[in-house]
Amino acid sequence: MQLEKANPVNTACWSCGSPLTAARLVCEACGKIQPPSVAASYFEVFGLAGKLHVDLPALERTFYKLSRKLHPDIYARSSSEEQQWSLANTSLLNDAYRTLKSPLPRTEYLLKLEGVQLEDPSHADKQARTPPDLLEEVFELNMQLEEMRMNRNVGEEDLTLRHDLENAKIQFDSQLAAADTELESLFARWDQAVDASDDAQKTNVKEKLTALLDRRRYLRNLVRDVDEALSN
């Protein structure tokens, strides 16, 4: 089954001929669904500039409004062509909403649009580079996790070790919170740079965001490992 064709950009509605706006998913004039054209960015779908602070209630309102125009339920009696377009455009809308409503996927998506190669989260779990300032703590943590595993294998429980791990978790949790705070401030700096069209500043923030996301992902995996060890 062929899901979508990479059509050239359509500038006018196929049905009424009115000019199409931004993401070209639906005609504002006659309400007809439009064939998927060269993929609009997720930000364009929502009529947003590529900024990192997003007004979530407004995003939800736009999502509902667009869903009412694009959803396959509305085209159940239309031509099979229009049904295909509705399917393609609604999946684009849903993918965009899912990505933009959460800060991390939103940031990752923006960086990808900006041409940054992020570590693939599905493969990077174990082999990720350890941030230099965490080397010592991670080394100690891995020793403790290993000891915990060995104890469990012989059916022993070392309360001191458990206590140490709990402390380590508290520490990593707070580092994770610090990373989130830093992310917030980078969001603000990115948005300012976009408003000011300050390319140098954008490049600077982009690098910082990339490093921060890698660090955050690394910390999250550590916390997950500790949680796993403690819950057993």
Added chain:
Amino acid sequence: MAEERIVGIDLGTTNSLVAFMQGNMPVVIPGEDGLNLVPSVVAVPARSDAHRADPVVGNGARKYLATTPDRVIYSAKRLMGRGVEDVRDELALFPFHLADDIEPGEVLRIRLGDSEYTPPEISAFVLRQLKRNAERYFGAPVTKAVVTVPAYFNDAQRQATKDAGRMAGLDVLRLVNEPTAAALAYGLDRQKDGIIAVYDLGGGTFDVSILKLNEGIFEVIATNGDTHLGGDDIDNLLIAVALNDILGEEALDLRISPEAVQAIRKSVIDAKIALSSQDDVSINIEMTGALKYQRTLSREQFEQLIAPVLARTTAPCKQAIADAGITAAQIDEVVLVGGSTRIPAVQRLVNDLFELNARGKKPHTDINPDEVVALGAAVQAHILGGGSSVTEDMLLLDITPLSLGIEALGGVVAKIIQRNSTIPASATEHFTTGVDGQTNVAIHVVQGERELAKDCRSLARFDLKNIPPMSAGLPRIEVKFLIDANGILHVSAREQRSGKEAAVEVKPTYGLTDEQVESMILESFDFAEQDIYQRQLIESRTEVDTILAAVQKAPANPAWHQLTSEEHAEIARLAAELRALKDGEDLTAIRKGTEALDKATRRFAELMMDDAVTTAIGGHTMQSAGDKLAAGNNLGDAPNAPHPFAPAEIK
């Protein structure tokens, strides 16, 4: 009425229903027996001729459970989209027999009498019955339907349901998740914004869904469940208790007797239902061979017994609440769906799980929990048909219950669409080749939450073909995965360097190919009725030829002259009429004409017979009289109805 009606169908494990929107209200369409529920039971009665007997569905099929349980199947929904390795344990307590030669990964086939049927074919029989009920009710053809599925159904189970619809001659416009459909039925009366949870414990499946209602938009935010948890499991526990009792008291192992197990099943289900309204119940089972089984069961004992089954609904509820990113206390309303939610212990569990008592709330049960899903399906059918003022602002945004992933190196799953994503949803992945000149790439797609592909559900293996030969790693194949509004996966691929569309060949696991579905339609459905009619027409014409030939020869027989001239005239008139009818298509008229002529010639046949016996051994005459009699006997049978209820086979 210009536009064809679209019906809503709840294809349940235990019971199925068909409903439609009558004005502003969804209503259930009763069957010929006047009942709303059609038991999802299919019997294939024995037939003497070589043709496949027509299956019997619903209450009519139930009676075969007691007499020929090897020709009956129920709860077939539990087998939809499953493999032989999944169902082996579970089949121990059901009287079904699988075909012996099913390979792992192959679609199941169940033996019913002398034939084998796949689960979609069995579901198609049920759908077909519902379609007929609706057609009878409207007096018009019904070809379009919305069919509900458990929210936690995976891709294979959904595809199997859609296939069943196609085999039954129904265009399934949409598969709707059962809890979501229930929410629609409730939402119709009270359009109130807020967060609702639907707890759906049916005959064989458990679902929990959490929805956000906002000005007519029903946005599902999380769902969870267990496609093998329901009233059936409670019944099986009770059956096991009875079988154990009998084994202990009578030293009799009844597990080997499907008839006895069915008798026990019926009684314990009655007991289970009674215990929802009374404190204890006595179970009395009379089985063949003067064996009686008797015991009392208190509600307390019952609740202790089923506690482990009910407890299995807890984890999915907690997971759904967590996935929704809320706490139980933020849920405004809880809706109960499915017959099993009538059990007081289930209601108590729901009260605790969602902290309802503490907040002075009660779960909603005001719409019949057996009917609410079908009613919701009718609402969605109405919306798809264009809707009306009552559904004007209603829009359903559903989600996929399971994460979609691809098997990567080392058997690890790379997730590409996370569970609880709003559908339609898509993901694009890039693949390349590992060997110079390679023209095929295989992709294994799985569904589930586990880390390793072998622990997830295998959906299909996609073979990307016709990749232009290039050096290894050079082709850039873009594969688009799209989950449509039914929760069913579609895959398309393109080699980006050459811009060539790559052919995608799908090998569904546990599924039927398009061609197989197509052949099953031809074999057993759309044309079945017509086939039978044509066959009967041909048979009737042969009978007409026989009787007309006999009438033609009659004046040569001495017995002919013993008839009166009125009788001669009547026979001639009826024979002329029948000759005219013979080449027409009206089976009933041909049968009536044949019967009339047979009746008119009966005295002649008797006279001829008498003559043959008294005038002795003329083998020649004897034979023609015999032929004549045989023809007469055939005509004496009741005409075959298009869907005869054949007598049970007694062994």
